[in-house]
Amino acid sequence: MSDEQKLVRFGILGCANISIKLCKAISKAPNATLHALGSRSVEKAAAFAAEHSLPATVRVYGSYEAVVEDEEVDAVYIPLPTGLHVTWAVRVAERRKHVLLEKPAAMNTVELDRILEACEVYGVQFMDGTMWVHHPRTAKMKEALSDAQRFGQLKWIHTSLTYNPGPEFFKNSIRVKPDLDGLGALGDIGWYCIRAILWAVDYELPKSVLAFPGAILNEEGVIISCGSSMHWEDGRSATFHCSFLSYVTFDVTVLGTKGSLRLNDFALPFEESLGYGTFLESSELDYGKIEPGMWCPKSNKHVVETEFSQDVCMVKEFAGLVLKVKRCEMKPEKVWPILSRKTQIVLDAVKESIERGYKSVEIVS
Amino acid sequence: MSDEQKLVRFGILGCANISIKLCKAISKAPNATLHALGSRSVEKAAAFAAEHSLPATVRVYGSYEAVVEDEEVDAVYIPLPTGLHVTWAVRVAERRKHVLLEKPAAMNTVELDRILEACEVYGVQFMDGTMWVHHPRTAKMKEALSDAQRFGQLKWIHTSLTYNPGPEFFKNSIRVKPDLDGLGALGDIGWYCIRAILWAVDYELPKSVLAFPGAILNEEGVIISCGSSMHWEDGRSATFHCSFLSYVTFDVTVLGTKGSLRLNDFALPFEESLGYGTFLESSELDYGKIEPGMWCPKSNKHVVETEFSQDVCMVKEFAGLVLKVKRCEMKPEKVWPILSRKTQIVLDAVKESIERGYKSVEIVS
Structure with missing residues (x-):
């Protein structure tokens, strides 16, 4: 070759x-x-x-x-x-x-x-x-969520992705123009939140979605701030919030019956250029190891090294598949198309819930 | 005397x-x-x-x-x-x-x-x-939220209070008995979440409340897990989640246009017995001070010393008022009655929203 x-x-x-x-x-x-x-x-x-x-x-x-x-x-x-x-x-x-x-x-x-x-x-x-799903940290986090001993059964997920790009953005950016990026903040950053929620539940679609009242739209009807709850029949629930109006957050919190997993840079690891990514994990199994004066176990900081940054990981993964098809x-x-489609289905449901005056939207898988 | x-x-x-x-x-x-x-x-x-x-x-x-x-x-x-x-x-x-x-x-x-x-x-x-509103940390956090230069204008609040007391609790605890603590998790821990949200917005009642579908009730109809969104006419929004089914969280995240405030032990400071409480605060004003390799400013950890733990602070505050009335x-x-009443009003609205099949409940102040 x-x-x-x-x-x-x-x-x-x-x-x-x-x-x-x-x-x-x-x-x-x-x-x-x-x-x-x-x-x-x-x-x-x-x-x-x-x-x-x-x-x-x-x-x-x-x-x-x-x-x-x-x-x-x-x-x-x-x-x-x-x-x-x-x-x-x-x-x-x-x-x-x-x-x-x-x-x-x-x-x-x-x-x-x-x-x-x-x-x-x-x-x-x-x-x-x-990109973030291709960072090696993501696979390590999934291992943590799959550890039934430490984490238990998944119950709740909250994600938040916000930033405040300032007034110039609202005048000129394609991300708030209805004929260009017409999904606004829901498409630009809500996409990541929804993907993170689906990732945590192994991509099982929720039963229904109900957007938070008070979504903020610009004069042309493009979403600049919104959020939603969603739930599954087995009792799992999730919420997300995305906004172009607040200071930076990239939060994921996943709660299980016995433990938790958190990070506040999920879509863009803070330390990526240093060659690693981190996340916090905590479990009731650590109750025996509480430091003097503390009443609750501190989170364990997991450091995951990465040879490539997540954008390179994505290109490499994609190119690897392409080469196999070519040959x-x-x-x-x-x-990959399935994950995109599931993300889009939930995104559509959130948008529909907002458009229908914050009615619950059932998802038929 | x-x-x-x-x-x-x-x-x-x-x-x-x-x-x-x-x-x-x-x-x-x-x-x-x-x-x-x-x-x-x-x-x-x-x-x-x-x-x-x-x-x-x-x-x-x-x-x-x-x-x-x-x-x-x-x-x-x-x-x-x-x-x-x-x-x-x-x-x-x-x-x-x-x-x-x-x-x-x-x-x-x-x-x-x-x-x-x-x-x-x-x-x-x-x-x-x-108790937590009486910890000196709470006043310091309010100062941080009031710093328009660093924090900007408040946009969003998320709070979460969860713990998993285990199976014995669900059989025997008064906290899940309809005739005793009939408000279940909403009363026991949701109360704190709601109070934290109201605290952040200077106790202005939200315009409306919409509970998250999928609240979990026990066989006797007592809430053991629920949450809600709420919003204000000026565009501020908030969510909370409370549950007896998940690992411990005591999270508050408040987002402003320019900064954020976070803590994960709001109702019961982890380090209280060590004589202090901490919180994290971050601002876009710190963008100039980003560490090498980081793309986002780290949060500043604020340490607030306290002579007394928050339960003592509460008793002291209450007794001080009583003495003045006595004399x-x-x-x-x-x-104090006003703050209790506002908290109860929002709590009632969340409960009503759940009981009415997750309909939005308007709050008339």
Whole structure:
């Protein structure tokens, strides 16, 4: 096998800020290489390539179409505004290129299903851009939640993702424009909260979802702050809160009958550039080890080292699957489209609950 | 003034576990002394006095009535089951004795109003037994929330109070019996969560309350796990979760536009017996001081020293007010009944929301 056959050649559609991160991640992933970048003008693409010191081998194009039509591109990363996802992801799949799609995956499940159907029909791998699930810390946290001795049975999850990007954002950002990222904060950051909840319950969909009254929408009707409760028939419950109006939080708290797991940087580990991620875990089994003067066990801090940052882990994982499909060693891995779809289903239900005046929305799996 | 006039003479109704704590707190508070203890049998009261080494001067009685009728008792601490509060608190007030009433204050606002009316008519001080608000840490946290430069404008509050007392509790504890502590987890621990939320918003009642679907009730209809969202017309929102089914949490997170405040031992400080309490505070003003490799400012840990534990602080505060009323220096302080009543109003609304199948309940202030 030639060296070239070991690398997935990526194309990128658009010069979004997140594209900078992905260019770096693709260059660091051992099984990926950046092949092409397309923007709405070739000048813009060339300026981006120069500013971010992309290799001279990267082809710069003045259209997204040109990237999709480039026969040497294996996979396309799509960081376009959510409203454009269905059009471009389907087009990419139709050209038999694999799809790495920025989150939120689509405006709704109907659109996502069109994308996933195209990926299925054309035999290409699909994955959404939820990076944190690829950090090695996430697998370690799942081990902690699965430790029945220490953690017991899962009962409750709370997640919160907030930041306050300031007034300029509310005037100009595509993330609050109805025709671009029309899902607003629910799509941009609520997506992560919902994914974290589903991750904790092994992706079992909740029975129903009821948004918190008092969601805040901008003048154009885009959500800038909201949240929701959800519950499962066996008694598990969860809530999340996402907002563009508050100081930074990235919180996950998972409670079991015997223990807890917490972290406050779940979607973007604070210490990632130091080569590790941490989380806190506590259990009633530690009651015997309480420090003098304390009435409750302190949480144990778990440190998980990582060779690559989570964006690189994601690209590496995706490229690894793409290579296997390319070599006809396997069909596209179905778990990634399934996780995206479940996240989108819950997201749709939260949006529907808000739109229906905070009525409970049943989820039929 | 004689030494005796500087001390409030307390009577206690019943030998509940919490009575042990209060006996100690009364003995430590510089302005209080334990005068009488009543139980349903004199043997039980005497055994309690012996077991907990109460001074020989403490009168032990075989009825609650005897404590209430003791002319030398100034104030009565009532740790009886919630269902008995209205009867005994009114009786205590009618005997012109001041009322320190364990939380939850009453089964509902109608009952609480009967208690507060009696206290008003008979000119006695009322306070409920929410200890944490008396810890000096609480005042320091309020200062942090009031710092507009660092914290900005308050947007969101989440509180969680959970513990898992185990199977014996569910069989035998009065806290899950409908005729005793009929409010279950909502009364026992949800009370603290609601109070913390109200505390953070300077006790402005929310516009409406909507309980989370999936509250868990025992066979007799007593809540053992529940939660609720609530919101204010100016866009502030809050959620809380309380449960007898999960590992210990005592979490408060308050988010402002520019900063956050957090602690995970709000109702019972972990380090209290070490003479201090801590909380975490973070602000965007610290973005300039980020440590190498971190992308987000770490929280600042604030340490607040306390001469007395929070139970002693509560007794001291209450006894100080009682002494002023006794000396006719002031009328009973109205803020404490107001805070109890607001907490009860929100608690009632959460319960109503659950009973009405998770409908939104408007709060009319």
